[in-house]
Amino acid sequence: xxxxxxxxxxxxxxxxxxxxxxxxxxxxxxxxxxxxxxxxxxxxxxxxxxxxxxxxxxxxxxxxxxxxxxxxxxxxxxxxxxxxxxxxxxxxxxxxxxxxxxxxxxxxxxxxxxxxxxxxxxxxxxxxxxxxxxxxxxxxxxxxxxxxxxxxxxxxxxxxxxxxxxxxxxxxxxxxxxxxxxxxxxxxxxxxxxxxxxxxxxxxxxxxxxxxxxxxxxxxxxxxxxxxxxxxxxxxxxxxxxxxx
Amino acid sequence: xxxxxxxxxxxxxxxxxxxxxxxxxxxxxxxxxxxxxxxxxxxxxxxxxxxxxxxxxxxxxxxxxxxxxxxxxxxxxxxxxxxxxxxxxxxxxxxxxxxxxxxxxxxxxxxxxxxxxxxxxxxxxxxxxxxxxxxxxxxxxxxxxxxxxxxxxxxxxxxxxxxxxxxxxxxxxxxxxxxxxxxxxxxxxxxxxxxxxxxxxxxxxxxxxxxxxxxxxxxxxxxxxxxxxxxxx
Numbered sequence: 161x162x163x164x165x166x167x168x169x170x171x172x173x174x175x176x177x178x179x180x181x182x183x184x185x186x187x188x189x190x191x192x193x194x195x196x197x198x199x200x201x202x203x204x205x206x207x208x209x210x211x212x213x214x215x216x217x218x219x220x221x222x223x224x225x226x227x228x229x230x231x232x233x234x235x236x237x238x239x240x241x242x243x244x245x246x247x248x249x250x251x252x253x254x255x256x257x258x259x260x261x262x263x264x265x266x267x268x269x270x271x272x273x274x275x276x277x278x279x280x281x282x283x284x285x286x287x288x289x290x291x292x293x294x295x296x297x298x299x300x301x302x303x304x305x306x307x308x309x310x311x312x313x314x315x316x317x318x319x320x321x322x323x324x325x326x327x328x329x330x331x332x333x334x335x336x337x338x339x340x341x342x343x344x345x346x347x348x349x350x351x352x353x354x355x356x357x358x359x360x361x362x363x364x365x366x367x368x369x370x371x372x373x374x375x376x377x378x379x380x381x382x383x384x385x386x387x388x389x390x391x392x393x394x395x396x397x398x399x400x401x402x403x404x405x
Numbered sequence: 406x407x408x409x410x411x412x413x414x415x416x417x418x419x420x421x422x423x424x425x426x427x428x429x430x431x432x433x434x435x436x437x438x439x440x441x442x443x444x445x446x447x448x449x450x451x452x453x454x455x456x457x458x459x460x461x462x463x464x465x466x467x468x469x470x471x472x473x474x475x476x477x478x479x480x481x482x483x484x485x486x487x488x489x490x491x492x493x494x495x496x497x498x499x500x501x502x503x504x505x506x507x508x509x510x511x512x513x514x515x516x517x518x519x520x521x522x523x524x525x526x527x528x529x530x531x532x533x534x535x536x537x538x539x540x541x542x543x544x545x546x547x548x549x550x551x552x553x554x555x556x557x558x559x560x561x562x563x564x565x566x567x568x569x570x571x572x573x574x575x576x577x578x579x580x581x582x583x584x585x586x587x588x589x590x591x592x593x594x595x596x597x598x599x600x601x602x603x604x605x606x607x608x609x610x611x612x613x614x615x616x617x618x619x620x621x622x623x624x625x626x627x628x629x630x631x632x633x634x635x636x637x638x
Contacts, residue, residue, distance in 0.1 A: 177431055185532070216498075219561065220495045245536070252604070255459070284452055294428060294432070301418065302480070308476055322615065329584050329615070
């Protein structure tokens with residue numbers, strides 16, 4: 161069979177994989193909702209969780225579409241569609257694809273068509289490299305959770321701080337990342353201020369939503385505060401970039 | 406029929422193992438089937454070079470991610486997140502926000518359920534939106550790749566973590582000071598740290614925060630009412 165990156169067979173294989181992963185999501189959702197019903201967890205709060213998760217996902221999902229479009233110039237549409245719908249993330253997939261192409265003397269973004277052999281090489285590198293989390297979770301998660309349970313039994317207070325510290329460590333890393341181009345400001349390159357201003361703007365919007373909820377009692381705002389603040393911050397990036405470059 | 410005596414979490418672990426190993430096999434089958442269908446073999450030299458550069462780093466990150474993320478995401482959320490991807494930029498913030506809003510604590514059965522629901526909904530939504538995006542790629546391209554909108558999508562992570570940060574820092578500011586100071590210093594002073602390496606810095610920051618928090622806890626600096634996740638009622 162003659163190869164091309166948009167061959168129907170490739171699309172069919174990609175679609176089968178995506179549907180299977182969708183099946184896992186639906187199965188886990190059904191299992192969690194059944195258990196929530198059994199435990200008589202607050203139905204309204206569960207509905208709010210579903211709705212806010214859905215709304216929250218829209219902006220990042222649109223940015224994933226843009227990534228698919230970007231990668232499709234070198235890898236076709238089917239492969240980026242697969243990798244960014246399941247298992248991968250933009251930064252990991254881009255680096256893995258670029259490393260695979262570099263190994264064959266090619267460069268992501270510059271190459272526009274791959275041979276069958278080059279294409280499967282890229283797919284193998286991306287697949288094998290990203291598999292650690294998928295394979296290690298079944299081995300390690302039960303043990304990790306067992307360890308956490310033991311910790312909670314020994315010292316409940318430390319167990320709560322442990323969770324808080326993990327959350328905060330993750331958030332601190334991303335707040336640090338916002339400043340990664342900030343050093344340019346010291347030599348007059350002001351574009352490094354854009355992400356900082358965006359971060360501060362969305363923080364102010366979030367705080368504003370909180371204050372509005374307290375003042376007006378609009379509890380529904382709680383479900384939308386995060387997406388409103390995030391999209392607001394993203395939109396403000398447009399004038400900030402026009403201003404600072 | 407044999408009666409199922411497994412607890413919810415035991416069932417999640419059992420099903421998670423089956424699903425994740427099956428999905429791993431399916432992911433690996435994709436390039437193998439491409440080889441068979443198109444009667445082609447990989448470029449072995451390119452494959453080896455690509456794996457030498459990528460594999461050690463990604464597997465090291467993978468190990469650390471599992472250790473760091475499982476306590477935050479819970480069992481169901483972890484099995485699902487590592488298969489559906491986009492963890493640090495989508496699934497983890499989504500789950501943390503959902504648990505915070507519900508008032509569920511990570512590591513409890515309730516927290517596990519809320520985390521799983523939010524990640525499953527997020528995964529299904531992402532899959533459908535990306536599918537629509539691929540379907541409508543030609544008409545959507547001029548809109549989504551419009552240079553006017555470029556800055557908005559380029560700044561998604563600062564916008565997300567600005568909003569998320571204000572919630573969590575306000576509830577746990579004592580724990581927040583040291584890791585934020587360290588990450589600011591590192592990201593400002595080391596040019597190699599950027600969007601591509603922020604995933605590596607998450608575990609580094611998490612371990613640092615744990616160490617500092619432990620010291621503060623032992624010195625009695627973390628009093629009872631300053632935790633991110635509210636105590637169970």
